[in-house]
Amino acid sequence: MTIEPSSASRVTPERPLRILALANQKGGVGKTTTAINLGTALAAIGERVLVIDLDPQGNASTGLGIDRRSRKVSTYHVLAGDASLAQAVVPTAVPRLMLAPSTMDLLGLELEMASSSDRAHRLRNAMRDIGKAGATEGVTYVLIDCPPSLNLLTINALAAADAVLVPMQCEFFALEGLSQLLRTVEQVRTALNPRLTIQGVVLTMVDPRNNLSNQVAADVRSFLGDKVYETTIPRNVRVSEAPSHGKPVLLYDLKCAGSQAYLRLASEVIQREGRLPVAA
DSSP, X not given: OOOOOOGGGOOOTTOOOEEEEEOOSSSSSSHHXXXXXXXXXXXXXXXXXEEEEOOTTOHHHHHTTOOXXXXXXXXXXXXXXXXXXXXXXXXXXXXXXXXXXXXXXXXXXXXXXXXXXXXXXXXXXXXXXXXXXGGGTTOOEEEEEOOSSOSHHHHHHHHHOSEEEEEEESSTTXXXXXXXXXXXXXXXXXXXXXXXXXXXXXXXXXXXXXXHHHHHHHHHHXXXXXXXXXXXXXXXXXXXXXXXXXXXXXXXXXXXXXXHHHHHXXXXXXXXXXXXXXXX
C-alpha cells in the first residue's frame, strides 16, 4: 500500500528542519512504536522524515523492515566517527521515510567514548549537514529513538535535538519517571543545549475502560497542562502485531484505531510546530 501526502501538507523549501528526541527512561511505554508510526504518519501528510535508531536493541530498525544483516553501516559507526550519517541512512518501504539503523555494537560505545571531550556531542556533530545534501537532502523532521535509559546515548540525542517528545504509558509509576526525565532535560538545557524544550507528552496504551488509566491521564494533564497532547494512543492489537511483519501499523492496517491515532498525533505535532517562530 502506498501512502500519498496530503496536498495541503506537502513539504516546502522554506520549512525548517526540526529534530525531536523520543525519550523515556522507562521501557515498554511505546517509545519505539511511536517513533516508527509517528514518522510514518508525518511522511504520509507530506513531510520528509529521518528516524535515527539509537537503541542497541534496534527495534525501530526491525519495525521498519530493515533486516539485521542489511545494517552494514549503523549509528554505531556514525557515533564512533567511522562513517557519516548520510552513509548510514537507508530507505524504508514508506515513501519519504528514511532510517539510520542501529546494532548491538552501540552497547559498547559508551565505554569507548568515555574519555572523549566531545562524547556528549557526537550525534550533534554528525548531524551538521543533515537536510542539505546527499541521502538526507530535503529532510524536514528527524525523530531520534532513544534507549530506555538516561545514558550517554540519550544525552547525545538530547544535546542534538530541538525538543523532546515523551511517550508515556498510563500507569502508576508514570509521573515519577516523568519527573526524573524532566530534571534530566533541564540539566541538558543548562549544560549542553540551551534551545532544548519539551515538545509534548503523548499518552500511550490508553484504555478508557480502565479507571487507573483515566486517573493517571488526569494527573499528567493537571501536572503539565497543554504540554500533553490531546491525541492519545489506544491499546490496539494491530499496533502490537505490525512490528512482527516489519511494518508500521499504517502500512499493516491503515483503518485500525492505532493508525488513525498516529495520523491525528502527526497533525497535532505539525500544528504545534506551526506555532513556533521560523528560524532566521
